[in-house]
Amino acid sequence: MAIRPARRITDTSPKNFGMFSKAIGLPGDLIHLELGMPAEDTPQHIKNATIAALQAGHVHYSDLQGLPELRLALSHKLKHQNAINVIADDILVTNGLTQGSFAAFMSFLDEGDEVLLLAPYYPQHIGKAELAGAKVTFAPLDAANGFSINRALIEPLITSATRVIVLINPCNPTGRVYSHSELQIIANLVQEYDLLVISDEVYEEITYGTPHISIASLPDMKERTISLFAFTKAYAMDGWRLGYVVAAEALMPPLLKITTNEVTHVNTFIQYGALAAVTGDTLVLANMVARDRERRDLVVGRLNQMPGVTCGDVQGAIYAFPDIKATGLNAQECADRLLRDTGVVVEAGSFYGAAGEGHLRVCFGCAEIDVLTDAMDRMQRFFNSL
Numbered sequence: 001m002a003i004r005p006a007r008r009i010t011d012t013s014p015k016n017f018g019m020f021s022k023a024i025g026l027p028g029d030l031i032h033l034e035l036g037m038p039a040e041d042t043p044q045h046i047k048n049a050t051i052a053a054l055q056a057g058h059v060h061y062s063d064l065q066g067l068p069e070l071r072l073a074l075s076h077k078l079k080h081q082n083a084i085n086v087i088a089d090d091i092l093v094t095n096g097l098t099q100g101s102f103a104a105f106m107s108f109l110d111e112g113d114e115v116l117l118l119a120p121y122y123p124q125h126i127g128k129a130e131l132a133g134a135k136v137t138f139a140p141l142d143a144a145n146g147f148s149i150n151r152a153l154i155e156p157l158i159t160s161a162t163r164v165i166v167l168i169n170p171c172n173p174t175g176r177v178y179s180h181s182e183l184q185i186i187a188n189l190v191q192e193y194d195l196l197v198i199s200d201e202v203y204e205e206i207t208y209g210t211p212h213i214s215i216a217s218l219p220d221m222k223e224r225t226i227s228l229f230a231f232t233k234a235y236a237m238d239g240w241r242l243g244y245v246v247a248a249e250a251l252m253p254p255l256l257k258i259t260t261n262e263v264t265h266v267n268t269f270i271q272y273g274a275l276a277a278v279t280g281d282t283l284v285l286a287n288m289v290a291r292d293r294e295r296r297d298l299v300v301g302r303l304n305q306m307p308g309v310t311c312g313d314v315q316g317a318i319y320a321f322p323d324i325k326a327t328g329l330n331a332q333e334c335a336d337r338l339l340r341d342t343g344v345v346v347e348a349g350s351f352y353g354a355a356g357e358g359h360l361r362v363c364f365g366c367a368e369i370d371v372l373t374d375a376m377d378r379m380q381r382f383f384n385s386l
């Protein structure tokens with residue numbers, strides 16, 4: 001048969017939507033806390049700037065790398081906020097973080113290369129690495145140590161085929177914001193073993209007191225890091241599909257080769273919305289994060305009152321990752337029974353790899369306080385009844 005899917009399609013894992021695909025279409029009064037979709041609306045000034053750009057006729061092809069004025073504004077943000085010293089040409093605007101990560105994997109991985117993910121991991125990175133021909137390996141972090149970065153757990157997984165370590169900071173699903181010394185462990189490893197870091201910082205703005213540090217700001221790391229950012233979570237712009245990649249001069253041409261062939265460039269007029277986000281009132285962002293903090297406090301507090309459930313500190317992102325081992329249920333059983341018995345949809349920790357077994361991932365950033373309260377009441381009754 002001449003017409004057949006390419007092997008790179010058939011030989012890679014299918015995209016898996018976990019509990020979302022189990023719950024979707026089920027009858028009843030479900031509360032969805034399984035997807036990381038912000039509850040907020042996109043701030044009005046961002047919408048206004050986009051509409052104005054559309055009305056002003058910014059509807060044509062634009063700069064392949066992204067609007068120069070947006071990249072200039074982002075370079076200032078990166079210098080002041082992330083301590084990454086870059087110019088506008090070191091930035092590539094992408095369709096969400098997803099396209100940036102796809103470009104990064106496609107640009108720097110060959111058939112047979114290995115890419116190391118810290119586990120629990122973000123499953124959607126796996127398919128992209130596999131499409132690039134790479135083999136994915138996992139370094140399981142230890143729940144008992146708050147899923148902190150520990151050299152002894154990572155170094156044994158590095159082989160002569162390893163080319164990339166993927167970092168998610170702040171971390172989905174664990175809620176960790178890595179300290180300088182934890183990041184230094186990764187920096188030391190990539191320098192000693194001549195590797196590259198793909199650093200997913202989609203939650204950089206959503207932290208609750210622990211400062212976010214970009215690994216590219218550590219000494220000698222700019223040349224070894226592809227930093228991925230997006231407007232998705234902080235500005236509640238998940239449907240806009242808008243993000244950006246930051247890479248040193250030598251690393252940019254491969255990325256551009258992928259993205260220009262793939263999409264030419266990102267939609268022109270929405271980039272004016274992004275410009276308004278970067279240059280606009282920072283209070284808007286602070287208020288949104290303050291509301292996430294209220295949601296976090298409610299959910300973490302309530303989870304810790306449930307028998308058999310222990311929820312550690314959530315330093316960043318929009319997920320609680322409670323330990324439910326004391327209930328005697330495994331993670332998938334627990335998530336399935338919560339769906340069946342209470343209508344609350346949460347993700348099983350094992351969806352993020354074996355290192356997440358014994359946990360649930362509860363997204364608190366995707367619902368308003370009254371909905372979260374209802375979900376916590378239902379979960380409380382469920383755990384009381386076990």
Ligand SMILES: Cc1ncc(COP(=O)(O)O)c(C=O)c1O
Nearest residue numbers: 036096097098122172202230232
């Ligand atoms: C760690 C992580 N990376 C990337 C993404 C996807 O980001 P985007 O919607 O900007 O492609 C998500 C969304 O949940 C995420 O949690």
